[in-house]
Amino acid sequence: MRIGYPCLNRSIGCSPSKTFRLASYTDERLEDTVSANLSCLKKILIYNAEHGLLFLRITSDIVPFASHEVCSFPWQVRFSAAFAELGNYCRKNGFRISMHPDQFVLLNAPDERVLARSIADLAYQTAVLDLMGLDRTAKVQIHVGGVYGDKAAAMDRFVKNYRALAPEIRARLVIENDERLYSAADCLALHTKTKIPIILDTFHHSLNNNGEPVNELFSAIRETWNRRDGIPMVDYSSQQGGKRTGAHAETLDPENFSLFLSESRDFDFDLMLEIKDKEKSALQALALAWGDKRLVTVAMPD
DNA sequence: GGCAGTCAAGTACGC
DNA sequence: GCGTACTTGACTGCC
Numbered sequence: 001m002r003i004g005y006p007c008l009n010r011s012i013g014c015s016p017s018k019t020f021r022l023a024s025y026t027d028e029r030l031e032d033t034v035s036a037n038l039s040c041l042k043k044i045l046i047y048n049a050e051h052g053l054l055f056l057r058i059t060s061d062i063v064p065f066a067s068h069e070v071c072s073f074p075w076q077v078r079f080s081a082a083f084a085e086l087g088n089y090c091r092k093n094g095f096r097i098s099m100h101p102d103q104f105v106l107l108n109a110p111d112e113r114v115l116a117r118s119i120a121d122l123a124y125q126t127a128v129l130d131l132m133g134l135d136r137t138a139k140v141q142i143h144v145g146g147v148y149g150d151k152a153a154a155m156d157r158f159v160k161n162y163r164a165l166a167p168e169i170r171a172r173l174v175i176e177n178d179e180r181l182y183s184a185a186d187c188l189a190l191h192t193k194t195k196i197p198i199i200l201d202t203f204h205h206s207l208n209n210n211g212e213p214v215n216e217l218f219s220a221i222r223e224t225w226n227r228r229d230g231i232p233m234v235d236y237s238s239q240q241g242g243k244r245t246g247a248h249a250e251t252l253d254p255e256n257f258s259l260f261l262s263e264s265r266d267f268d269f270d271l272m273l274e275i276k277d278k279e280k281s282a283l284q285a286l287a288l289a290w291g292d293k294r295l296v297t298v299a300m301p302d
Numbered sequence: 303g304g305c306a307g308t309c310a311a312g313t314a315c316g317c
Numbered sequence: 318g319c320g321t322a323c324t325t326g327a328c329t330g331c332c
Contacts, residue, residue: 006324007324007325007326008324008325008326015326015327017325017326017327018327018328019326019327019328020327020328020329021328021329024328024329057324059324059326060324061326061327100324102323102324102325103322103323103324178323244322246322246323247322248324274324276324276325
């Protein structure tokens with residue numbers, strides 16, 4: 001088990017998600033922004049190595065507008081050496097890496113223009129991981145998509161569109177259960193037709209489930225990841241008190257987290273903490289998990 | 303410098 | 318029909 005957090009680090013004084021308005025796009029602006037974002041990403045990786053946080057989700061904004069038609073800059077060529085260096089650092093430190101396109105990426109969209117934009121974005125995120133030279137344990141995670149008034153048809157469309165993807169995208173793509181439309185059971189049904197690995201989001205599962213016993217679910221999910229995909233990834237969060245159901249917690253709930261560790265003790269996975277205070281919660285989680293036989297560590301964290 | 307409004311993108315849901 | 322929410326954070330114009 002490696003423990004990590006998504007996208008941003010609030011302690012180090014830079015953001016890897018710098019962007020700009022579409023209206024102010026220029027090649028120069030893009031080049032400067034990506035350069036700054038990659039330099040910040042390097043700082044995050046160094047921080048993570050120093051603190052024993054070995055799982056990181058790279059922000060989709062690392063190359064702003066990368067999959068947009070406005071983007072005419074050959075960023076893959078310009079930054080190939082920088083991406084390779086970041087990837088080397090990840091491998092050297094035993095990091096697990098993921099990316100998570102946002103809610104606009106819909107592989108089962110009936111509208112072909114939406115589908116085309118979605119595939120372009122998947123190609124971009126796949127290219128980032130490929131440029132970093134990461135093996136296929138580095139994943140791009142998406143939700144199944146919309147229902148469009150006919151769930152069976154929407155799932156069939158997912159299968160069809162998934163099968164038509166380029167092999168390099170399929171090698172990285174994984175699906176995650178969401179809190180309203182597609183449960184873990186729905187994802188497992190899609191797995192039987194596509195062999196796509198499944199990321200379990202435990203918080204979403206608590207809001208949208210079919211009453212599965214935890215052990216059965218972890219067992220089934222584990223079987224969707226083959227050796228080349230690495231051990232499963234799991235997203236963890238908990239409910240923020242006083243906010244709408246489904247709102248992610250601002251800070252780690254130690255009691256809830258310890259219970260989660262205990263309930264999942266028979267299963268190994270890499271764990272992403274989707275808590276709003278980011279690395280702070282991840283460090284707390286690492287401390288709470290300390291001594292857990294699953295934990296991968298490089299050194300005792302500070 | 304600080305603030306408020308707005309920002310590429312899609313869908314579903316509650317009012 | 319419209320506003321809101323989503324992993325939300327970051328940019329921009331105005332004071």
